[in-house]
Amino acid sequence: MKKHARPITGQMRGARILGNPHAKKQRDRTPIPPRYKKEDYLPMGQAFDQLLRTLGMPDEVHTDLTGWRLVRYIKHLYELPGMTRMTVFPNEDPKVDQMILVSNIDFWSACSHHLLPFYGTITVGYIPLKSIIGLSKIPLLVRELARRPTLQEHLAERIAEHLNMYAKPKGIGVHIRAQHTCQLLDLAQPPIPVMTTTVLKGVMRNAPARAEFLKEVQP
Ligand SMILES: [Zn+2]
Numbered sequence: 001m002k003k004h005a006r007p008i009t010g011q012m013r014g015a016r017i018l019g020n021p022h023a024k025k026q027r028d029r030t031p032i033p034p035r036y037k038k039e040d041y042l043p044m045g046q047a048f049d050q051l052l053r054t055l056g057m058p059d060e061v062h063t064d065l066t067g068w069r070l071v072r073y074i075k076h077l078y079e080l081p082g083m084t085r086m087t088v089f090p091n092e093d094p095k096v097d098q099m100i101l102v103s104n105i106d107f108w109s110a111c112s113h114h115l116l117p118f119y120g121t122i123t124v125g126y127i128p129l130k131s132i133i134g135l136s137k138i139p140l141l142v143r144e145l146a147r148r149p150t151l152q153e154h155l156a157e158r159i160a161e162h163l164n165m166y167a168k169p170k171g172i173g174v175h176i177r178a179q180h181t182c183q184l185l186d187l188a189q190p191p192i193p194v195m196t197t198t199v200l201k202g203v204m205r206n207a208p209a210r211a212e213f214l215k216e217v218q219p
Helices: 038-054 066-078 137-146 152-167 181-185 207-216
Strands: 088-090 100-111 117-127 131-133 171-180 194-202
Touching: 038 066, 100 137, 100 152, 100 207, 117 137, 117 152, 117 181, 117 194, 117 207, 131 152, 137 152, 152 171, 152 194, 171 181, 171 207, 194 207
Parallel strands: none
Antiparallel strands: 088 131, 100 117, 117 171, 171 194
């Protein structure tokens, strides 16, 4: 005779316990890894644990530290990094009056609306006036400005503002191509659509420079 299938209850490992009045007493699943300061992160870890319980996630070995993994993710994604000091050089001997482009800088960020990652590439162009920015500093600046919850539209503006603050060029272009993982909340399945945003400042808005920059950022 065929064995009777085990009933699916909250007692089973891996079963959902949402609303099960007979679910075993919850273990405290907030052991604090030593590298975190308790007073700063305990409430956040406990809140995530509560979220897991509300979702009906079982208390088991694989979820014991999930609350803390989420704390680590939040810390990694949203703690503001210190800003790199920008290096600028005088634009002379000889003077550069053409567009300088740094293309396809990989970056990741998180959208302010969902706190979920978005990632892609950023291209920065500028036409110098009195200063030239150290080449290695542009990717650093871009990635540091991305390391916080933001909107893609605002990130491009912020990059342009910082470049203007440091070098005051004649024109600036910032182009972002990114995929937002929050799109998966609404779409049935991947691939995630690509979002592009472009910010043009100063002479970069004028027809010849604009055309040159936009040609460069064509996919
Ligand atoms: Zn979003």
